[in-house]
Amino acid sequence: MVKFASLFLSPLLVLVVSILCITCIKFCAGATSTYNVLSFGAKPNGVKDSTQAFLDAWAAACGAVDAARIYIPKGRYLLRPLAFNGPCKSPHITFRIDGTLVAPLDYRVLGTADNWLDFQGVSGVDIVGGALDARGSALWACKASATNSCPGGATTLSITYSSNIKVIGLLSLNSQMFHIVVNHCQNVEMRGVKVMAAGDSPNTDGIHVQQSQNVAIFNSSIRTGDDCVSIGPGTQNLWIERMACGPGHGISIGSLAKDLEEDGVKNVTVKQVAFTNTQNGLRIKSWARPSSGFVQGVQFLNVVMQNVQNPIIIDQNYCPHNINCPGRVSGVKISDVVYRGIKGTSATVVAMKFDCSPRNPCKGIRLEDVNLTYKNQEAKSSCSNANGKSVGKVLPDSCLLK
Numbered sequence: 001m002v003k004f005a006s007l008f009l010s011p012l013l014v015l016v017v018s019i020l021c022i023t024c025i026k027f028c029a030g031a032t033s034t035y036n037v038l039s040f041g042a043k044p045n046g047v048k049d050s051t052q053a054f055l056d057a058w059a060a061a062c063g064a065v066d067a068a069r070i071y072i073p074k075g076r077y078l079l080r081p082l083a084f085n086g087p088c089k090s091p092h093i094t095f096r097i098d099g100t101l102v103a104p105l106d107y108r109v110l111g112t113a114d115n116w117l118d119f120q121g122v123s124g125v126d127i128v129g130g131a132l133d134a135r136g137s138a139l140w141a142c143k144a145s146a147t148n149s150c151p152g153g154a155t156t157l158s159i160t161y162s163s164n165i166k167v168i169g170l171l172s173l174n175s176q177m178f179h180i181v182v183n184h185c186q187n188v189e190m191r192g193v194k195v196m197a198a199g200d201s202p203n204t205d206g207i208h209v210q211q212s213q214n215v216a217i218f219n220s221s222i223r224t225g226d227d228c229v230s231i232g233p234g235t236q237n238l239w240i241e242r243m244a245c246g247p248g249h250g251i252s253i254g255s256l257a258k259d260l261e262e263d264g265v266k267n268v269t270v271k272q273v274a275f276t277n278t279q280n281g282l283r284i285k286s287w288a289r290p291s292s293g294f295v296q297g298v299q300f301l302n303v304v305m306q307n308v309q310n311p312i313i314i315d316q317n318y319c320p321h322n323i324n325c326p327g328r329v330s331g332v333k334i335s336d337v338v339y340r341g342i343k344g345t346s347a348t349v350v351a352m353k354f355d356c357s358p359r360n361p362c363k364g365i366r367l368e369d370v371n372l373t374y375k376n377q378e379a380k381s382s383c384s385n386a387n388g389k390s391v392g393k394v395l396p397d398s399c400l401l402k
């Protein structure tokens with residue numbers, strides 16, 4: 001009898017459980033709660049401080065059981081420095097911005113903080129749309145007046161110790177210092193990000209990446225006063241594709257060798273980038289100091305230079321004011337760097353410069369299909385301690401040692 005009952009019950013149980021599961025997949029797991037910052041007291045008038053409302057919306061989304069969406073409708077929201085900390089209970093948070101987040105007029109409010117918007121220790125966060133207006137020009141003016149009493153300035157968007165992050169269609173305006181920093185992160189994708197700041201604004205790097213793996217930057221446009229992208233120690237598997245850079249200082253690996261013990265930079269791809277009126281194009285830069293750092297496996301592909309001062313440059317002799325550079329020798333080892341399909345105009349006669357470390361000469365540099373001109377004349381190349389080869393047409397002529 002017991003046997004008969006269990007035989008009969010088990011198909012029924014299976015049926016009930018399946019119905020419950022299907023219902024749940026439809027109605028439970030798919031549920032995304034939306035947290036509109038207005039219902040937390042944010043005011044879209046650019047005047048009232050909305051910091052607490054944003055923090056409360058974050059706390060609610062972060063604590064949600066399911067996927068959550070923070071919604072910021074059109075309008076201007078005044079925000080002081082604020083941290084969006086993880087870990088979160090919610091497996092996925094979309095930060096959807098239709099408005100503009102603005103910094104306080106008094107530059108000291110952000111200026112004395114390290115970061116304005118600070119995502120830390122989060123996983124599965126998408127930041128979509130919107131504009132961040134840090135109103136940095138007042139701080140730049142303070143710094144330019146050299147009174148010595150200016151605060152250091154804040155990074156506009158800092159993402160640290162996080163993973164599975166997307167930043168899509170974001171505009172960052174007039175940052176006090178760096179616009180976007182990715183530090184100690186894994187799996188970060190940026191798409192359609194736009195950075196705009198004055199060409200003479202100090203230390204306003206567009207995107208800075210360090211100590212991070214699997215970062216990809218697609219379809220972005222960066223006009224700023226410092227590096228469009230700066231790549232620091234510990235960067236691995238970085239992909240940059242389709243970028244317009246300029247004004248700015250170009251895409252730079254480095255400065256490296258700031259520290260004696262330093263992680264290397266490995267596997268960087270930069271393709272389809274246009275540099276316009278920039279100080280540098282493709283740069284690798286290290287201090288002339290001892291260091292355990294290295295740069296290994298870099299591909300620069302299909303790049304157009306327009307009036308760029310240093311289109312291709314490796315500079316291992318960086319030592320401003322000649323302080324703290326014993327022997328002026330860099331410990332950073334640079335190897336396997338490919339330049340393929342690099343075209344356009346140099347603003348100076350030396351279009352290609354490889355100034356490598358005398359103790360650790362550059363190895364495995366490869367030039368392929370390069371054509372850089374200077375005022376319709378032939379440009380020049382300059383090498384020290386640089387080994388590698390050139391393949392196909394390369395103008396100016398390669399000076400690499402075979």
Ligand SMILES: *[C@@H]1O[C@H](CO)[C@@H](O)[C@H](O)[C@H]1NC(C)=O
Nearest residue numbers: 190191192217218219220242
């Ligand atoms: C970048 O833009 C191109 C052209 O508009 C588009 O085909 C491509 O899908 C975009 N890539 C990404 C990752 O958004």
Ligand SMILES: *[C@@H]1O[C@H](CO)[C@@H](O)[C@H](O)[C@H]1NC(C)=O
Nearest residue numbers: 214236237238239267268269
């Ligand atoms: C290099 O990085 C890219 C992503 O940027 C990745 O697809 C590729 O597998 C990496 N190559 C190696 C050898 O790790």
Ligand SMILES: *[C@@H]1O[C@H](CO)[C@@H](O)[C@H](O)[C@H]1NC(C)=O
Nearest residue numbers: 343344371372373393394395
């Ligand atoms: C290099 O580029 C210049 C300017 O675009 C062009 O006139 C010249 O033919 C090119 N040279 C080669 C070898 O492709």
